[in-house]
Amino acid sequence: MSVTTPEALLPLEDEPTTTFADLGLPQDIVRKLAENGVTTPFPIQAATIPDALAGRDILGRGRTGSGKTLSFGLPLLARLAGGRTAAKRPRAVILTPTRELAMQVSDALEPYGDVLGLRLKVVCGGTSMANQIYALERGVDILVATPGRLRDVIGRGACSLDDVEVAVLDEADQMADLGFLPEVTELLDLVPPGGQRMLFSATLEHEIDTLVRRYLVDPVSHEVDAAQGAVTTMSHHVLIVKPRDKAPLTAAIAGGEGRTIVFVRTQLGADRVAGQLREAGVRADALHGGMTQGARTRTLADFKDGRASVLVATDVAARGIHVDGIDLVLNVDPAADHKDYLHRSGRTARAGRSGTVVSLALPHQRRTIFRLMEDAGVDAARHIIGRGDLFDEEVARIIGARSLTEVQAEAAMGAVQHAELEAARLARELERARARATELREEAERLVARAARERGDDPAEAIAAATEARTAAVEEAEREAEREAIREARRAEKAARAEAARHEREDRRDDRRGGGFREDRRPYGRREGERREGDRGGYRRDDHRRDDYRRDDRREDRRGGGFREDRRPYGRREGERREGDRGGFRRDDHRRDDHRRDDYRRDDRREDRRGGYRDDRPSAYDRRGDKPRWKRGS
Known part of the structure; x- marks a missing residue:
């Protein structure tokens, strides 16, 4: 049975004397909180910590940013203080929906865990699984994990939840939204019964209510800051x-x-x-x-x-x-x-x-x-x-x-400033590129002269020929760059024209709808009773239906009188014969017996060709007599 504590609904100013020491936390944690400048608990903390220290199951509901992390984290640390943890067997697990939240929870609790000698480890995707497995082998007291990665680590045999005393589910509603509930239930089923369970969520939907009924035993409920957005600040x-x-x-x-x-x-x-x-x-x-x-x-x-x-x-x-x-x-x-x-x-x-x-x-x-x-x-x-x-x-x-x-x-000035900074950066890069080109050119001329001397040629002529070839290549590269710049400018101009045309179409569409943002516009952008120049009168939607009915009547008349009960088969009157009829017969003159008799005759002819059902016909599958004597036994 769920119990809602009234103190959770009261503002913090009603209890000015409440401190973390009054809530029953160890002095080491209280001292560390004071060093970090945290002296007065938030309402959700003041309401939750005493019940959590007593070992009761907690159902906490509060908007994000209300201080839920310390609400379950500090009692969890206090309960585990002084115990021993075996390798690969953590004593507490905190499940979060995202990597960022797992890291934030670990960062928030780690300073207080250090003063009690407790080790925390984050197990989440996007980070090295080998490091996580190594930490578990050394022993981790509290595991802060995302459901998917923790299931993978357990599947590799690197972790067991058999020693878990406290299990915390943070942001349970987001896990439901992201589709993590199957993994969550699978992990909670691995936690031995009898331990403490704490579930915190900003909203309590149908899936969360299922988790509460399945895993929490007589939970005490604390609600601070309803899920609605009515925050005065x-x-x-x-x-x-x-x-x-x-x-x-x-x-x-x-x-x-x-x-x-x-x-x-x-x-x-x-x-x-x-x-x-x-x-x-x-x-x-x-x-x-x-x-x-x-x-x-x-x-x-x-x-x-x-x-x-x-x-x-x-x-x-x-x-x-x-x-x-x-x-x-x-x-x-x-x-x-x-x-x-x-x-x-x-x-x-x-x-x-x-x-x-x-x-x-x-x-x-x-x-x-x-x-x-x-x-x-x-x-x-x-x-x-x-x-x-x-x-x-x-x-x-x-x-x-x-x-x-x-x-x-301001947007235009910002774009100008960004363009100027980009131009300055490109100018610096150009200067560095030119200095580098000068060094490379001198080194190339030196090597060309050495190669010419080794061949017995004139070094000056070799350098002149190499310079001429390089100049031609540079000029060709500059012309190609200029052509590419022209093509890029044309593409940008075309894109700008397309964007302008799109904005113009949107403005015209707004005008057709009745003036853009005006609330009093009528459907199709015209006033009630208004007719525009060029209107051809038109007709209402029910006129469409009336014309459809008339067409149906004409169609059914051609078929023999529509839905009238007295029409004859094939649309003709009783006894009526039309020119060109060859006698024929109506459908009811067919006899099923004739069809069956014809079918039997065809079957008889087909079976005669195959040998019928006579027992004395040779079997197409009995080839035992064709086998050698030594194979007949098989």
Whole structure:
């Protein structure tokens, strides 16, 4: 039976005297928390840690960033302190859906595990399995793993879950969304019964409820910050933009002060948007599942350390990134559903801080975005970009400009700055290439002169001939480069014309639909009762149906009276004969017996040719008599 503790629903200010020491944690952990500047527990921590220390099964529900990692991690460390771990047999396992989240959980708990003498190891894809197996052979107390890689390691015989005392399932709803539940249930079935189970999730769907009923025994439930997006320190905005304004607005918003996470839907989109931001002068890096683990780790480290102010990520990072101080989340592509939107939004406004979530929507995406906001329980401010030149005060604060013209001017200046930097870089490379060419030319002339002397020729003539050949080759290469530049310019001009034509078609389409963003447009872009010049009157849809019925009536009349019951077979009246009839007979004059009699006659003739069913015919398969005497026994 599930129990919800009322203290989990109270704000932290109601219990100002609560500390980690009051929750029953070991003094070594409390001291290390104080050294790290963590003195006051979050509500989910204050509610969960005492029950976890008592060994009860925990069902925790809270939005991302509410402090769930320490809620299950600190009691887990306290329970395992002082015990011994055998090789390949960890005593606790923490399952996470993504590599990034596994590493973040390990990084968060490792300092406190060190003070208690406990060893943690991350087992996830994208990293060396040999190193993971080696660590397990030496002995690992706590295993932080993704389901797929842990199953592979167990399949190789390098790990056993027979000694697991505490099993934790973090972000269970995302595991269900990613299709990991079969692996999760397979692993939990390997954990011996009687231990402690803790399950934490932002939402509790049908699959999660199945896990709770199957593996948790009389769990105590703690819920902090409902799954809805009603966070007072977080503001939501939807900017409806035209396609040609999307890239400049993205650069203007992402180029503001503070850290920003930009979410897109695909890996190619992440690389493309990151490249566009860098061209606009924004320090941006891409993060997605197509990168190697080392590249993903370096990118995330650069973002945390401030070397990159913008991170362009796919939904793989929606729950795997735990970075403090993110000021803004920008959704360039809409989220797949309201749960993904909430997890994206959870990257900002963490631990009571404020944050802003901005979603860009094209005109045809408006209804999808608004329905998604409604499902997420979010009251988002809606702004239409492009209706007027000036922005309102809130949009100007988000974008950092007073008008769309300023945004376009800043984007153009950013492109100019990027082009100038690129030109300077190419100039430096050109100088280095020229210096290198001079060195190589001198070395070549020296070698040509030596070769001429060895042959007995004049070195000056040999050098002149080599120089002439080299000059001709260089001139030909320059002409080819010039031709290629002309072809590239033509391709760029053609692409620009195509892009302009596409924007023009979109504008005309918006005008035909009733003026682009106007809410009062009628279907097909015309007012009620309006008729345009050149209309031929037309007819309503029910006129189509009426004409269809008339055609059906005429067709059925030709067949003999349509659906009338008195029509005769073949469309003629009783006793009627038509010119040219050869007598014939109706279908009911056929007799099945005649058909069967003909079939029997054909069968008899066929069997006569084969020898019939007579018993005295020679068998085509009995060749025993043709065998030699010594083979007849086989």
